[in-house]
Amino acid sequence: MTDSWANPAPDPPATSGADLLLELTGPGLRAGLTEALRKAVRTGRLAPGTRLPSSRSLAADLGVARNTVANSYAELIAEGWLTARQGSGTRVARRAAPRRVAPAAPGTGSTPSRPTYGLVPGSPNLAEFPRTQWLAAARRALTAAPHDAFGYGDAPGRAELRVALADYLPRARGVYASPDRVVICSGFHHGLTLIARVLRARRVRAVAVESYGFGVYRDALTGAGLRTPPLYVDEQGARTDDLARLPGVGAVLVTPAHQYPTGVALGPDRRLAAVDWARATGGLILEDDYDGEFRYDRQPVGALQGLDPERVVYFGTASKSLAPGLRLAWMVLPEELVPEVVAAKGQVDWASGLEQLTLAEFISSGAYDRHLRAMRLRYRRRRDQLVAALAQRAPGVRVTGLAAGLQVVVELPRGTERSVVAAAARQGLEVTGMAQFRYEVADSGWRLPEQDALVVNYAAPPESAWAGALDALCRVMP
Amino acid sequence: MTDSWANPAPDPPATSGADLLLELTGPGLRAGLTEALRKAVRTGRLAPGTRLPSSRSLAADLGVARNTVANSYAELIAEGWLTARQGSGTRVARRAAPRRVAPAAPGTGSTPSRPTYGLVPGSPNLAEFPRTQWLAAARRALTAAPHDAFGYGDAPGRAELRVALADYLPRARGVYASPDRVVICSGFHHGLTLIARVLRARRVRAVAVESYGFGVYRDALTGAGLRTPPLYVDEQGARTDDLARLPGVGAVLVTPAHQYPTGVALGPDRRLAAVDWARATGGLILEDDYDGEFRYDRQPVGALQGLDPERVVYFGTASKSLAPGLRLAWMVLPEELVPEVVAAKGQVDWASGLEQLTLAEFISSGAYDRHLRAMRLRYRRRRDQLVAALAQRAPGVRVTGLAAGLQVVVELPRGTERSVVAAAARQGLEVTGMAQFRYEVADSGWRLPEQDALVVNYAAPPESAWAGALDALCRVMP
Secondary structure, three states: OOOOOOOOOOOOOOOOHHHHOOOOOOOOHHHHHHHHHHHHHHOOOOOOOOEOOOHHHHHHHHOOOHHHHHHHHHHHHHHOOEEEEOOOEEEEOOOOOOOOOOOOOOOOOOOOOOOOEEOOOOOOOHHHOOHHHHHHHHHHHHHHOOHHHHOOOEOOOOHHHHHHHHHHHHHHHOOOOOHHHEEEEOOHHHHHHHHHHHHHHOOOOEEEEEOEOOHHHHHHHHHOOOEOOEEOEEOOEEOHHHHHHOOOEEEEEEOOOOOOOOOOOOOHHHHHHHHHHHHHHOOEEEEEOOOOOOEOOOOOOOOHHHHOOOOEEEEEEHHHHOOHHHOOEEEEOOHHHHHHHHHHOOOEOOOOHHHHHHHHHHHHOOHHHHHHHHHHHHHHHHHHHHHHHHHHHOOOOEEEOOOEOOEEEEEOOOOOHHHHHHHHHHOOEEOEEHHHHEOOOHHHOOOOOOOOEEEEEOOOOOHHHHHHHHHHHHHHOO | OOOOOOOOOOOOOOOOHHHHOOOOOOOOHHHHHHHHHHHHHHOOOOOOOOEOOOHHHHHHHHOOOHHHHHHHHHHHHHHOOEEEEOOOEEEEOOOOOOOOOOOOOOOOOOOOOOOOEEOOOOOOOHHHOOHHHHHHHHHHHHHHOOHHHHOOOEOOOOHHHHHHHHHHHHHHHOOOOOHHHEEEEOOHHHHHHHHHHHHHHOOOOEEEEEOEOOHHHHHHHHHOOOEOOEEOEEOOEEOHHHHHHOOOEEEEEEOOOOOOOOOOOOOHHHHHHHHHHHHHHOOEEEEEOOOOOOEOOOOOOOOHHHHOOOOEEEEEEHHHHOOHHHOOEEEEOOHHHHHHHHHHOOOEOOOOHHHHHHHHHHHHOOHHHHHHHHHHHHHHHHHHHHHHHHHHHOOOOEEEOOOEOOEEEEEOOOOOHHHHHHHHHHOOEEOEEHHHHEOOOHHHOOOOOOOOEEEEEOOOOOHHHHHHHHHHHHHHOO
């Protein structure tokens, strides 16, 4: 770009106020004028180099005070929209030609036709979020909050919430906890990412994962540079006794209370094998206790973490017990790991201080226990209805993994999974086949048994949609 | 570990219920028994291998129903605390010896003696958080929220908040915005980390930064594998005309409205030079508009982003305008960048859906504008009091950077900065010297002018501490 100001081309007369066609909008005359001028420059209506009328003349055209125009010009000059040079008046600034912008890649979440019913796993019943009780807790929390609750928080999270969890978790989940071992995170995925970074910094190269699971979490581990060799899952959960045979594995990610998504509980021997392995090798057990609160036929199975709090990272979350939209989860860490996780979190808090105080108040007031009790009854009733309906209308299928959690496994005859999922979709019912969770490792020569099945979330549908969803499910059963 | 179960050692008699010294605590008899047994095992009171009394005998000792004990044993067996083998009764499970745990590294945030007054930059006045209005907005948001507000959100953030910002930002900050360009993040640091990852994936190798600034943000860039060559800052802000001379630079991080911490505004020519560079090279400008709303002597200087929305990533935040504790910030992105940033965010939302809806409601109801107007008046009065007090009691110092923001620069005589900071600390006043913000690059042979100065945050102290803080500041002036 040549500096055309140094040697200006012959000057066309200044644009008049009427030519500018300025529409004055927005609050305040001057703000409106400024924004109108910006827009005119941005859209090209006022081309680079165009000389603007003097502030006196534009003010007269527009019927406003001269100062209004002069201040507006000054602001736009400060921002780089206009330039003023002695003897040359006020002009639209020249800039290099804009680069041609590539069109945005398509597919940022287009959902062509929403299904009528959804039984896809992952979410609790959002319609049952306890709005009134939550707002009451928020009011109490906001009223009592110290000023520093509004400041940059410390990386471990609000002390009030860590104290409430250190009281709740031992009582409800058999977790060995103290507030200084608890670190708050914005969902399990965030926590797992932090641990992955810590493991990588400790030169761990691989984290064993269950052969059935949620791919996003494996991706979080591989994204941190970790390999993810699979541990076979059978009716006793992950075969943790195989850990010793996996080379270079420094940690193992498991879902002991209710394997995701097969629904089996990790057997006692497998629990001991995992702890023995961790103690013998210095390895870590990453315990994802995503829905440990929901167990229907007896008391919840306590967390594995209690067996050795120095070898287990316990992950809990409000995503299933309350709502994923809160983006609140927690880790209970081995003591030696706390400083590294805090450092990985970047020394600042990530979750809203107010939201943390609200959850702390919600837990310590007993509202959390009450909500869980109520949801346990509702989810259990749903599960019983699902089992009864399938027994009656599709007696050929077997339902497993139903002692706990928000979903069951509906086993299908061999070779029918894909066609059932497709048939359901045609009827407006969204369901997930087990294939989505099967983790085949390409280079291992290692094959999972191919039990055709659906993973059915009976918890999520709102009450109004439940009967219809259940009916639709029964209708597509082979 | 040898399998001592296969060939048991001669058996001592089973422990009696009285010997167990179980204290039954907690809600529910069985839960209390279970937790008491867990605790006894954990603390070593019940050693591995110890044989427990039969459920019948323990029930009799404790005066509870036999089923209570049997269920408790069953639960602890499922969790791996106890084992049961035919003919051998119920025993405490054997496990490998625990590994000795290294003591946690010290220094996880010990603050020996809290200063009486603090004028450290970074925070707005937390005591002025509009609790009542925020709660009112939360109530309206919670009442009106669709169920999906409680679900896993989409990575860009809640649409309601993106729409509110796309209305507010053009009006208040001259930003060119539409909801589909806005991405919500958990603070500026989070947003910067996402952009750094996108730049790195685009094979950018360096991001130029201002020669004065906040080290944590440079660390975020270097942590993503980017070099951070400095751009000199003078009284017109960053010397963006030097960008073309920096090899391999694909982006530049600037604070145009109010350079942090020197307080100068980026001059019009520097704005144009930055945009010209970005257009000519395909580079990106990262505009950190951290306190753009606070300008006292005239209208705020609009955002640089308006000059070329396809070359500028605009960052705004609630951290200065409302409270850092909300952990809510926003980016307005070039259209082509949106999919990459959404992917870097990991396809899920990070911030609470409710908190986002509350802020959306707070903005669109006009409460945000009202709060900003009120705070502008209060901060301006504070600034005027600071300037007047220094003029009277320390006429030798010069105050700069005072047209905007939450802090000023108090220039000190050469060679006095360290002693002034130390003297203040002895009097219980925490202040920050300019040296903390100076970015010297070791291998560049490149030296900043050494203006001794303090960066004084007059906004943060609560009303009750302001007079004392101001007096203490004046007393330590040389």
